[in-house]
Amino acid sequence: MTTPFSKIPTHLAVIMDGNGRWAKQRGLPRILGHSQGVKAVRSTVQTSREIGIQVLTLFAFSQENWQRPAAEVNALMDLLHDYLDKECEELMQNNISLRAIGDTSRLPSKALKRLQDVIAVTSGNQGMILNLALSYGGRAEIVRAAQHLARRCLAQELTPEQIDEQCFSQALWTAGLPDPDLIIRTSGEMRLSNFLLFQAAYAELYVTPVLWPDFDRDELLKALADYERRDRRFGRVSD
Numbered sequence: 001m002t003t004p005f006s007k008i009p010t011h012l013a014v015i016m017d018g019n020g021r022w023a024k025q026r027g028l029p030r031i032l033g034h035s036q037g038v039k040a041v042r043s044t045v046q047t048s049r050e051i052g053i054q055v056l057t058l059f060a061f062s063q064e065n066w067q068r069p070a071a072e073v074n075a076l077m078d079l080l081h082d083y084l085d086k087e088c089e090e091l092m093q094n095n096i097s098l099r100a101i102g103d104t105s106r107l108p109s110k111a112l113k114r115l116q117d118v119i120a121v122t123s124g125n126q127g128m129i130l131n132l133a134l135s136y137g138g139r140a141e142i143v144r145a146a147q148h149l150a151r152r153c154l155a156q157e158l159t160p161e162q163i164d165e166q167c168f169s170q171a172l173w174t175a176g177l178p179d180p181d182l183i184i185r186t187s188g189e190m191r192l193s194n195f196l197l198f199q200a201a202y203a204e205l206y207v208t209p210v211l212w213p214d215f216d217r218d219e220l221l222k223a224l225a226d227y228e229r230r231d232r233r234f235g236r237v238s239d
C-alpha cells in the first residue's frame with residue numbers, strides 16, 4: 001500500500017498500556033484486558049506493515065512486570081506463546097521478521113522456545129521487523145552494554161576512546177535497528193517507564209488517553225497524522 005502520509009516513522013515504538021483498566025471498567029478480570037490487547041497487537045502490526053513502517057517495537061513485558069501476581073504473569077506468558085503460535089504464518093505471509101529485545105532468558109521455556117522458533121523461521125523476511133520488548137528494561141540494557149564494552153576494553157579489543165555513541169548503541173539489545181522516530185503511549189500516562197531510554201533521545205512522543213485494547217487502526221492513523229505535522233529539529237533550527 002502506498003502511504004497516505006507525506007512522512008512516516010521508520011521506527012515506531014509503542015508502550016501498550018491500559019489493559020487492566022479496560023477490563024476493570026467492564027468488571028472483568030485483568031487477563032481479559034490482556035487478551036483483548038492481543039487483538040490491538042494484531043491490528044497494529046497489520047496497519048504498520050501496510051503503511052510501510054520498517055521497524056515496529058512493542059513493549060509487551062517489562063522487567064518490572066515480573067513482580068505482578070504469578071497468575072497474571074503466567075497468563076501473559078501463555079498469551080505470548082499462543083500469539084506466536086497462531087501468528088507465525090501471518091508473519092510469513094506479510095514478509096515480517098520477528099526480533100526480541102530484553103532478558104528473554106527469563107521467559108518460561110515454552111514461550112522462549114516458540115519465540116526462538118518464530119525468530120528463526122521469519123529471519124529472512126524483509127518487509128518489516130516486528131521487535132518485541134520482553135522482560136525488557138532500558139536501564140538494564142544500558143548497564144549490560146557498559147559491562148560488555150568494559151569486558152572488550154579489558155580484552156584489549158577496544159580502547160575507552162573508541163567508545164562513542166555509535167559504538168555504544170551497537171552494544172544495546174537494539175543493535176542494528178534505527179532509533180525510534182515515534183513513541184506512542186496509550187492510556188494517558190506521561191512517562192517512558194524505562195522504555196528505550198538511550199534510543200529515545202530524539203523520538204517524538206504521542207500520548208493518547210485511549211486504552212490499549214481500544215487502540216485500533218483509526219487510532220494508529222491519528223497518531224501517524226499527528227507525527228506528520230511534527231517539526232523534528234534534533235536540536236537545530238528549522239529550515
Ligand code: FPP
Nearest residue numbers: 016017018019020021034037038060080083
Ligand atoms: C500494560 O497494561 C500491558 C501489559 C503489561 C502487557 C501487554 C501485553 C499485551 C498487549 C498482550 C500480549 C502481547 C503480545 C505481543 C502477544 P496494564 O496491565 O499495565 O494496564 P493498567 O495500567 O490499566 O493496569
